[in-house]
Amino acid sequence: MRRISLLLGAAATAVVASLATAPASSAGAADTCVSGEFCLYSGTNQTGTLLWSGAGNLDHKVSGARSYKNLGTEYPGADHIYIDWYHYIDGTKFTHNNTCVHYPPDTYKGNFHDYAYVTAATWGGECP
Template identity: 45%
Template sequence: MRTRTNAGAVTAVALATVLAAAPGASAEPNPPGGPKGYFCAYSGPNQTGTLLLRAAGNRSGNLGVGSIFNNGVVYPGADHVDVTSYLGGQPSTDCFHCNPGPGRYKANTEPGLTITRVVWRGEC
């Protein structure tokens, strides 16, 4: 009697076992007033001061902020945010990953920065 091993199936099972045992990235704790699924903006640095914005969807309007935090949930096509801002009359659009990354998911802003638009999107 002949026995054949399906090498592809053995490799797939071994890889699945390794991935299941591998530790995931550890998310930073939720910022004050900013549960999972929300993009938040605060009046102070490092997510301090007053919570100025908590958005689960796109948002537009002028808002002076001190820090921002994307606490979105992993969802293909809609877990990163483009943040459009103005500082000294100069526009800028930056993409932020969701907590815990990889990549930038929070930032302190420079004095005088105004956010004008937040748009949820896919990968940066």
């Protein structure tokens, strides 16, 4: 009986030790945007769901974007991202906007004023 108690105690200790060293759960959407890509997120400050990411030009329209990040790398003529979007308020198209976003370490990420309907994201040269 004593032998069984010792074995059960050792097994319980092993289980507790393995739980204490279990890896943390994966981080949020912000960690899925990799070097060379431009990414759109459903939440502000690059949080929430990753709506789109890619190293090429956006090939479709994306609705519900709240923030963006350009992880492009230095490449003359194709390291800045030009974004065109509309703001929607109460389901009505409100204003057309566009901007150019630098690659790191310059200002490479930001938030849309409200929910955005992104119609284009195109790689290009230096921002005007």
